[in-house]
Amino acid sequence: MRARKRYQIAFFALGWLIAIGVLFQLGLGEGFQSIYDAVSSRTLRMAQSFSDAEGNALRSVRHTSRSEYLTPMRPTLSSLDALRNPSHMLFGAYDGGFPNTFAGLEKFEAQMQYKFPIISFYVAWGDKPNEQFPTRMVETIDRMGSVPMITWEPWVVDFDEGIRKNLSPEAEREYGSLAAIARGEYDFYIVPWAKGAAGYHKPIFLRFAHEMNDPYRYPWGPQNGNRPEDFIAAWRHVHLIFQKMGADNVLWVWSPHISMPWFEYYYPGREFVDWIGVGVLNYGNVASWSRWWSFHQILEKAYPALLKLEKPIMICEFGTLTKGGNAYEWYRQAFYHIDHTYRRGVRAIVFFNQESDATMSTAALNWSVTQDPTARSLVAEQLATHSAL
């Protein structure tokens, strides 16, 4: 056979390939996508049944399970209405080992002799596998008897320029990113995420784009041309997608930075918010801009304005460093004020159990209560008292 004939065949085959490509463009791709979605949801379910089989085996060998400790709270933790207006103070924890390991949380809980009803962790936006809806993580938390809280951070630069041709270049993307979200430019990411959340069915706290009013911290802050109305539009847009995807199981935590001014202007409206989230972290004197603030000093100014919104308040990040003051005193006073001054508003507290926080400065910061033995036993006692109420 001559070479010419061979190339004729090659071009003919190429023609077929192009035809297939066109068919894909015309919707065959979506057909495949739906098949794929069905297959992947089935594999997820299969993985979950493997995981549950493992859990049953473990329970029969160890005769104990974390979720048993939380059984008395089950009615509250499984009901959206109860979680919107809990009768008890809810405690939670974030651990620095998430999402790779639960060993840190297990250790923390062993030291506190307590099981936290809320487990908090962070998910960034992007194309990476660990930036998609964390099904495995939330299912695990559910089987451990707790409710997940996800802080969902729109790091828009984490989308790959190579495969996201419709997005602006990475260098320009952060500017006005909230308006872009509101325009629907990131729906390709939000929609599957919302579907994932809907598929989970059980309650999730979702804390989207937190500290949006702080110009010094995150790219979705005002320094990048993100105005309050852009934030509100973005929030409502995301909220709408979740509604459309049937993700009614999401509890929306609106979480401004309360030490920064004008946070009230960022409020998306009462029908779009279930909880107010507040970070109360005392940096002590580790940085030039910081000094030792007590829990009360951090919260008191903003509290009346927050209270007016008539939503339960969650201390989403709760903790102090030990440099520049007395950690035991800090926690003692904090609990005093929580029980007295802020009794009406504060309904949940999430410990920030991060032993090496490298986000702020050169040295890693230790936020864990457990580093100070006196503070540790005080907090353990407080947890016991509150859960006995």
Added chain:
Amino acid sequence: MQSEQAWSDTAEVFRHRRAAPIHLWERWLLGILLFLGLWSVVYFGVWWFRLAHVNHPVLFVLLSLATWYGIFRMIVGWYNAFHLEQPDVQAARDGLSVAIFTTASPGEPYEMFVRTLAAAREILYPHTTYLLDDTRDPRFGELARQMGAVHMELIGFPGAKAGKINEALKRTDEEFILVLDPDHIPFRQFLHRVLGYFRDPGVGFVQVSQAYHNANESFVARAAAEQTFSFYGPIMQGMNGTGTSVAIGANCTFRRTALDSVGGHGLGLAEDLVTSIRLHAAGWRSVYVPEVVSRGLVPADLGSFLKQQLKWSRGVHEVLFHEYPRAFPRLSMHQRIAYFMIGSYYVVGLSTFIYIAIPLIYLWTGRQPAAFLLSEYIRHALPVGILGVFIYRFAQRWLCDPVRERGLHWRGTLLKVGSWSVYLKGLFLSVLGIAVPYIPTAKERRRDRFWRLARVPVITVLASAMTVMWTVWRELYLLPESEVRITTEVTFGMLFFMIMNAILMSGRLYAAWIDREREET
């Protein structure tokens, strides 16, 4: 079961066969399949090479090397299939002077030579058979005389075959030389089917298919034969199309002037390949005739098979490291690719090792090479796998003897995967420059101790079993429940791959068990 019967019918086995002709519609369909295959590889590749997928950089690089080594070989195989070409039948001119060289070495069974020489005498085209003998066994001289062959006593020449051949070349003057392996029983039409191609003065050698008559003797024989079917079927026909068909194994017919131009037959563990690359580098062309015109013996016991594989893997790497760089500038682009592919075939030992190591590393240390879900991997790799198998099966229509050779070749695959340590050893020996002695492959079944035959697969299976126990223990008693649950997918995925690897060792274990030494009572 049907094929068992096909192998036991001697009259059928010893019949002359030629691969089915290539129809135009088959070429079109193959073309489409190849493009779909290429598309599936692109789809997989674009997904695989994402920075976000790197979890443990070193392990990811290793896993990528193993995966893409296999895919690269498959793509080159497809490219080769695209060039599939069979030579038109050329009638042999009368009056050519032809010699048949067959060699006898100490230890080779006398009865084998009775059959081979008798068959060589029956070859229709006029020729002279030479028995190149260093056995010092008087029976062989007598046998040669009976069979009308010329007996040449050639003692003390290097190599098992090549030294004797070179010496015999000096003592003879025939224009064409068929080098016939002594275990091969040639059919009467052998020379008629190959000599016609020498009408083209540029053709230096003509290779025919290497087929076997004892493939149903044992599991190992069947597996070893299966490993060669596709090579002597569609692969060599594709190489014929690109002008790269090699002299490999037995039964190559050479033009004397071609051999003279490269200083005679090459030496070494892969002497045929050495000769072949030198002839190609000297500008000689080659023809592959996809016909069964002789049948020989394939190793029937595991010990012999493993020795043969070590010899080949060492020899082939030798060609890659020593002959290939020298010949490189004078080879055509297609020949460069072809010899590289043959030379790197046994790297499969290294990639299998990586595949075996990765689940073990994860289950003992928690180091995970890549950060993607198993389901994602399956989704992207499945098209490549399906099309790979499909094209492999489709190309089987050009096997030389489809009735006996068609199939999934699972025995061959099992034994190949099980022999990974031998290939790896061959690779190391070549890199370190350690020689392996040339011993002719045994012609009768031998036994050996089970442990010696199956050390590596037994260790692999034991390590897997221990890892399963350790993992179950750790999950049940040591890890926090949440930890167990968060790693469910990875742990089960890795366990699955590890158990698969252990199962893939079963072919060699079975063969070793059959060929183990037993107390005779």
